[in-house]
Amino acid sequence: MSWEYSPAPESRAIVDLRPSYGLFIGGEFVDPIDGDAFKTINPASEEVLAEVSMAGPKDIDRAVAAARRAYDEVWAPMRPADRSKYLFRIARLIQERSRELAVLESLDNGKPIRESRDVDVPLAAAHFFYYAGWADKLEHAGFGPHPRPVGVAGQVIPWNFPLLMAAWKLAPALAAGNTCVLKPAETTPLSALLLAEIFEQAALPPGVVNIITGAGETGAGLVAHPGVDKVAFTGSTEVGKAIQRAIAGTNKRLTLELGGKAANVVFEDAPVSQAIEGIVNGIFFNQGHVCCAGSRLLVQESIAETVVEKLKDRLATLRLGDPLDKNTDIGAINSPEQLDKIRQLSAIGESEGAERWSPPCTLPERGYWFPPTVFTGVSQAHRIAREEIFGPVLSVLTFRTPEEAVKKANNTTYGLSAGVWTEKGSRILWMAKELRAGVVWANTYNRFDPSSPFGGYRESGFGREGGRHGLEAYLDV
Ligand code: NDP
Numbered sequence: 119m120s121w122e123y124s125p126a127p128e129s130r131a132i133v134d135l136r137p138s139y140g141l142f143i144g145g146e147f148v149d150p151i152d153g154d155a156f157k158t159i160n161p162a163s164e165e166v167l168a169e170v171s172m173a174g175p176k177d178i179d180r181a182v183a184a185a186r187r188a189y190d191e192v193w194a195p196m197r198p199a200d201r202s203k204y205l206f207r208i209a210r211l212i213q214e215r216s217r218e219l220a221v222l223e224s225l226d227n228g229k230p231i232r233e234s235r236d237v238d239v240p241l242a243a244a245h246f247f248y249y250a251g252w253a254d255k256l257e258h259a260g261f262g263p264h265p266r267p268v269g270v271a272g273q274v275i276p277w278n279f280p281l282l283m284a285a286w287k288l289a290p291a292l293a294a295g296n297t298c299v300l301k302p303a304e305t306t307p308l309s310a311l312l313l314a315e316i317f318e319q320a321a322l323p324p325g326v327v328n329i330i331t332g333a334g335e336t337g338a339g340l341v342a343h344p345g346v347d348k349v350a351f352t353g354s355t356e357v358g359k360a361i362q363r364a365i366a367g368t369n370k371r372l373t374l375e376l377g378g379k380a381a382n383v384v385f386e387d388a389p390v391s392q393a394i395e396g397i398v399n400g401i402f403f404n405q406g407h408v409c410c411a412g413s414r415l416l417v418q419e420s421i422a423e424t425v426v427e428k429l430k431d432r433l434a435t436l437r438l439g440d441p442l443d444k445n446t447d448i449g450a451i452n453s454p455e456q457l458d459k460i461r462q463l464s465a466i467g468e469s470e471g472a473e474r475w476s477p478p479c480t481l482p483e484r485g486y487w488f489p490p491t492v493f494t495g496v497s498q499a500h501r502i503a504r505e506e507i508f509g510p511v512l513s514v515l516t517f518r519t520p521e522e523a524v525k526k527a528n529n530t531t532y533g534l535s536a537g538v539w540t541e542k543g544s545r546i547l548w549m550a551k552e553l554r555a556g557v558v559w560a561n562t563y564n565r566f567d568p569s570s571p572f573g574g575y576r577e578s579g580f581g582r583e584g585g586r587h588g589l590e591a592y593l594d595v
Contacts, residue, residue: 132218135167138171143325144187150171150177155171156172158170158306160225162486167225178340182272182299182340182346185325185328186345192323192326193323196295199253202253205247208246211316216240220234221234221442223280229405230443230446230448231442232444241285241568246285249568249588256294259593261590261593262595265594267296268371269347270346272298272340272346272350273291273300273350276352278409280307280309283352286583286588288300293589294592297327298328299346301331301332305453314329337351344368346370347370347371355577355579358579371591373591374580374581375409375581378413382400383538384416385538386421387542393425397425397512398432399563399564400564402433402490413512413513418516418523434478450485456508460488460507463501470502471500473494489510490510494514533574534555535555535559537560538559539561554576556574
């Protein structure tokens with residue numbers, strides 16, 4: 119049964135949105151040299167939130183030059199314990215301004231405030247805390263006695279976790295003594311710009327972090343810039359491959375965190391109610407805009423009917439709507455382009471013969487919305503079982519034996535994550551060994567911790583972020 123709730127919206131008054139934003143270069147907000155700008159909108163209402171600068175080639179030059187100067191003159195020579203102090207300060211300021219960051223993230227991205235408040239923002243702070251602790255202990259990190267920073271890092275991030283991805287990129291780079299130029303996604307630039315204000319507040323030396331907003335060309339210009347020593351990218355496999363081609367033959371270091379099509383495998387001995395929560399969290403968290411989303415449910419045939427039935431009951435209780443409402447479970451789709459992609463792939467699922475189901479739910483009239491959707495009768499050959507949909511769409515497949523589960527789970531070009539639900543510890547260990555995925559969750563899903571490395575195999579990319587491993591990409595070892 120679904121309860122009637124009164125709306126409980128978080129106030130947006132806490133966010134002081136400026137009508138327009140410059141680029142954050144050399145420790146201050148500056149106008150772009152050629153003066154171009156674009157608008158960022160609230161995907162839940164289509165309201166324009168602010169105008170944001172479009173960085174062109176000359177701005178990229180300026181940002182990279184500022185980062186180089188800060189690297190040579192301030193950040194690399196600085197005592198590591200002093201670098202720690204800045205990172206601790208940033209972490210504490212993220213905590214202090216957490217409500218503001220959460221509201222802004224939900225406004226610009228469309229994700230429920232419950233998630234930005236309880237997941238994105240605390241994890242972003244935790245990343246800075248964690249890497250602050252490493253900054254003065256690098257010689258004990260297992261990368262040799264004298265690890266050195268790489269230089270200037272060019273970092274390009276996507277729109278699904280804008281603040282958290284900025285933290286994943288910046289915190290280890292800074293702890294290791296590098297300086298950064300960060301390019302947030304075009305549809306979600308605002309939390310990175312608020313982070314720039316936090317850097318000012320923390321008195322981070324000018325040029326240590328530069329934030330340049332813009333579109334794909336800005337990202338392409340940044341990664342190809344000859345002044346960049348290390349490129350870190352999170353986003354689509356297609357763009358990841360383009361970046362690989364663009365920097366081939368240079369001395370640039372590269373890490374790529376790309377797409378996924380994770381299997382969430384439920385055995386017949388699994389605690390079913392717990393597994394249902396894990397399935398829901400696996401694919402409907404953040405509207406399914408998650409590279410490690412458990413978008414392929416593999417359920418043992420003997421319990422498939424029960425699981426699907428219980429799953430549908432649970433989905434009927436999810437609330438879709440205003441991202442700022444604290445009761446909301448499913449927010450808005452981030453952009454019309456992404457909504458089109460989800461619609462198209464879902465239509466293909468139906469035309470290929472899978473059975474589509476969504477709970478009764480009214481979609482708001484304005485904004486970009488897609489109901490939680492489950493496809494049953496899906497086979498390995500279906501496109502919805504192979505391609506990343508990056509939306510609230512689950513494909514259900516079945517298996518009979520553990521060997522078949524492993525074969526089906528590994529039958530993908532990706533290899534980022536997987537989930538296993540079973541009561542048998544030995545089976546968990548066996549599955550973790552057999553599954554070709556960078557992260558395997560057991561009896562849980564979508565759990566993140568700054569101390570735990572994250573990254574993929576094959577078309578999901580290479581390199582690890584988080585943990586001690588996450589330092590390696592930013593150190594000359
Ligand atoms: P993209 O890979 O295009 O975007 C990721 C980031 O790269 C953005 O900042 C983007 O800028 C930038 N970018 C775009 N083109 C280039 C380029 N040639 N060189 C350097 N940087 C570039 O992802 P999309 O937003 O287009 O999403 C498409 C699909 O990618 C999604 O449907 C999903 O399947 C997948 N995806 C996977 C993510 C993951 O976490 N693994 C995250 C996001 C998407 P801009 O925003 O201005 O285009």
